[in-house]
Amino acid sequence: MGQTTEEKFNALKNQTGQVDGKKVAEVFDEAKPVTPDQLTGSWVGGSFDTGHPAHKKLGEVKWAGKDFRSPEDVDPMVVYGENGERVWAESYGRARLREIKFRGVVSTAMVYDNLPIIDSFRHVKDDVVIGAMDSKLLPEKAGTYYFYLSKL
Template identity: 45%
Template sequence: MSTSVSTESRALALVLGEERPSPGELAPLFRALPPVAVADLTGLWRGGVFDHEDRMARLLTRLRWYGKRFHDADDVDPLVCRTDDGGLYTYDGMGSARLREVVFDGVASAAMIYDGRPIIDHFRRISPDVVMGAMDAKGEASVLYFHLTREP
């Protein structure tokens, strides 16, 4: 991953499921991706995780997590989930959130801050319509890496 293009290409291949990440690959991959602006996240995004065995990933699966909805910088639905009939709803068990530019691993980029929980989701750009996220939750032993793809 010597260039930004190859870093973004590798990240996109992982998002698309063309390959599985190797052990320890996600953190350096995330760090190598460019920042994303808060304003670039507006809209509905479909989500996915890279490590389905992670404790938080299993929780998201049980909730039937669909993704996130960013109305604006001060109004975010952090957990959009699926209903039994396939519809979408905002799961309110984690509260609401907001977007701010936050420094993480030395890079200022958009981050979603939960209003009532010690959780920050940091974002980096893979493409204009795909981002990689790093969920940094106080008290968790590891960071959960995930991805979001903008819905049309």
């Protein structure tokens, strides 16, 4: 019997060093859709090091995660402040949630209000989602950036 999506996700999340982006994409594609209501709350962010430039950038800005107050009220980028507190990164603006088809599946996506970025989410378990960032800010050759969120 094969591994579950959650087991495959955990193996990639716990891997040290660089992770194969194709394997992360396979886990994302296997994961089930989420609804906007399932994302309500504060989430801690984690990153897969696939060599994507966003992985390094998020480390530099001390990425903490995302806060979803409602489908129309999202802090898409929360960082750790000087004292370790979670603070909204104002320069990234706000966002909202929409159900969007990405990689053949309709699921919840977060659309930034002021930036050409869409983050699509899929269910790993009730308190963990895997995300895929599609952005016009990065060179097309960078491809999709994969990350994950764990509910606080």
